[in-house]
Amino acid sequence: MSIRKPPLPRLLLKNVSCMRNAQQILRHVNVTLHDGGSLVLTGTNGSGKTTFLRMLAGFNRPSAGEILWNGHDITKSGIFHQYKLQLNWLSFKEAIKNNMSVLDNVQWFEVLEGKQGKSMPALELMGLGKLAKEKAKMLSMGQRKRLQLARLLAIDRPIWLLDEPSVALDDDGVKLLEYIIAEHRKKGGIVIVATHLPIEIEDAAYMRLPPRFPRRMTLVDMLDRRDF
Numbered sequence: 001m002s003i004r005k006p007p008l009p010r011l012l013l014k015n016v017s018c019m020r021n022a023q024q025i026l027r028h029v030n031v032t033l034h035d036g037g038s039l040v041l042t043g044t045n046g047s048g049k050t051t052f053l054r055m056l057a058g059f060n061r062p063s064a065g066e067i068l069w070n071g072h073d074i075t076k077s078g079i080f081h082q083y084k085l086q087l088n089w090l091s092f093k094e095a096i097k098n099n100m101s102v103l104d105n106v107q108w109f110e111v112l113e114g115k116q117g118k119s120m121p122a123l124e125l126m127g128l129g130k131l132a133k134e135k136a137k138m139l140s141m142g143q144r145k146r147l148q149l150a151r152l153l154a155i156d157r158p159i160w161l162l163d164e165p166s167v168a169l170d171d172d173g174v175k176l177l178e179y180i181i182a183e184h185r186k187k188g189g190i191v192i193v194a195t196h197l198p199i200e201i202e203d204a205a206y207m208r209l210p211p212r213f214p215r216r217m218t219l220v221d222m223l224d225r226r227d228f
């Protein structure tokens with residue numbers, strides 16, 4: 001009888017902590033993600049959701065513990081070079097050039113990836129097909145977010161790091177976001193989302209980060225506890 005080794009997780013965070021500006025932001029975080037997996041990060045303002053994503057993107061190094069991709073430490077330079085090519089990052093910094101057309105704002109990134117042919121279908125899927133030739137400065141906030149999502153699709157990398165991806169989207173936009181996440185996962189992609197807003201992601205793991213600055217106890221809290 002042969003005993004099969006379980007597959008290595010694609011991403012593994014082992015007892016990871018992270019400091020920022022000499023403050024401990026994340027403590028002893030453990031996460032396992034296989035292909036097709038998803039993690040939703042929630043927590044109050046300042047609890048460290050963006051820091052978590054930045055750490056996975058390599059902008060902040062863990063102060064303790066390890067982040068392993070295919071079993072290799074991502075902070076090792078040879079590994080990081082390969083690992084970062086797996087990442088697709090969506091954040092408040094939109095990197096949208098207002099004087100370029102909507103299509104060029106997507107195609108430019110696609111060409112940098114050495115890919116072609118996905119920009120227009122991605123814009124159409126995100127409901128921006130008819131605006132493809134307009135300057136990006138004509139777009140509303142929600143349309144700008146849709147453009148960022150079209151870029152994710154056109155660039156087509158396996159690990160998505162999404163910081164508040166549904167902010168500014170209307171109901172249809174949120175459904176589209178949920179749809180593209182589900183489709184990406186079906187292909188084996190990994191999706192990590194930091195969000196304040198409800199989002200439906202089937203079988204996702206949820207992690208609620210503890211507040212960093214617990215609020216001071218009020219008189220009402222003290223009366224509730226009756227321990228003074």
Ligand SMILES: Nc1ncnc2c1ncn2[C@@H]1O[C@H](COP(=O)(O)OP(=O)(O)OP(=O)(O)O)[C@@H](O)[C@H]1O
Pocket residue numbers: 020021023025043044045046047048049050051052212
């Ligand atoms: N540029 C920075 N330099 C140093 N410390 C920072 C910086 N940005 C944030 N921090 C610290 O890191 C902590 C976590 O911030 P982070 O942005 O990760 O939280 P968040 O959970 O994403 O918050 P929000 O819900 O407001 O987006 C903050 O409380 C702050 O003290």
